[in-house]
Amino acid sequence: MVFNHIEKIGNLTLYYVEDLGRMGVFLFRTVAGVFKRPFRFAALVRQVRLIGADSFPLIFFTAGFTGLVLGLQGYYTLRKFGSDGMLGSAVALTLLRELGPVLTALMVAGRAGSAMCAEIGIMRNTEQLDALECMAVDPFRYMISPKLLATLISVPLLTMIFNVVGIFGGYLAGVELLGVNPGAYFSGMELSVIGKDINLGIIKSVVFALLVVWICAGRGYFVHQIRNAGFGAEGVSRVTTQAVVLSSIAILVWDYILTAILL
């Protein structure tokens, strides 16, 4: 009885160490694939469209309402201290440093990350990845590395769009609806936002993009080796859910780590 428990713990530990090793090798091969030739430019453009351009409406909508809420909440909080003129700075700093990169990455993880995981998982289950390997075609260079590069290009751009739309959402709520002085809204922002705030947001968005691809594509790639995932379509659906949850948690954890290091 006791030995059974020890054996189970041992097996579980071995599984997680092995899984971590697999994922480490996966990340290395994905990054290395970016530098392998011939470069697949058409695949990169296609992925930028799928991951980046097609996410634009979602990012626009999310950013707009986030900005509106920030404008409302910020206005009523700052008014208590007679500082409603600082609304522009509050909205801009919150978006640039935190909400812009985090919410954009979470949206990309939910939309493009899940699609990435499911696509690669199905390719694994239907032997399409095996077929590529047997044709001596590196699946990393062929299809996973273009996804990484496209996400690294798209997420920072989407984050910037999120920030701009969010700031205008805050403007709409604060200035147009609640009557904050428009000059104060923008001049406060100009005075308080520095290059470091923008850089912090960009660094975060690049790290989050890497995390999303690593976790989502990696889980899909190893769908057949994940413990208790099940088989076939059910396995892919479970692993896809797991990948989105894991990448969302990783985004929040790394948000704290990066803020603590870089702020």
Add this chain to the structure above:
Amino acid sequence: MSNQPIIQLIDVVKSFGRQRVLDGINMNIPIGKTTVIAGASGQGKSVILKLILGLLSPDSGRILVEGRDIVTMRSKELNEVRTNFGVLFQGAALLDSLNVFDNVALPLEERTKLSQQEISDKVISTLEQFGLVGQEEKFPAQLSGGMKKRVGLARALMLHPKFMFFDEPTTGLDPEKSMEIYHLFYETQQRFGYTSIIVSHDIPKIFNLADQVVVLNQGKVESFNHPDEIQLSEVPQIKSFVKNTMGYLYRSSELE
């Protein structure tokens, strides 16, 4: 053609968890001939294929392809060996985001430096040979099972491989379509002279194509130089396999 082995499996052991699927098997694949791997379900037939293709690693043992051990190879060297491989997977394994034309063109685009015009000419000529004219724009999801296999075979043969591997080539096909695949196999082997390994359940029909038959039984292999020899085996499990798959009265000449 000689009987010189071009692929050799030496004392190969493979387990999944606590289940030992291959228990020290030894196997020789003769050059230019057709070896059929048969056996009941779950005996590890496809595992042997995946080991030779380098998609799985054995727990121990050696796998020699043209005298080079692929088990200890680096991935770059393994890819060089794989340039001589063509594989027809059970479900054809066509890339479902590419149409028929792009699937067949894939090996040429990725592994040769041919111009787009040359690739296009070669693909069109191959599609004609495989009776796939008019299907170029279709995606795998729009094809029948038999057509998928034909596209898979066309793709596998694009670079004229030395070795062809077939994993259950006729599973899920009706008898007519199965015969169509066998004819294609026969014609292409005559034309390209490749060494082939076929994993199949389609017994006894598949034996008509075999020069050598390997039967997997409880992690071990029994090799037969001629399909008819299987019926004479005194191993109880092989006898039972013969009885269940071919019946007592099987004679290969009746099926030709």
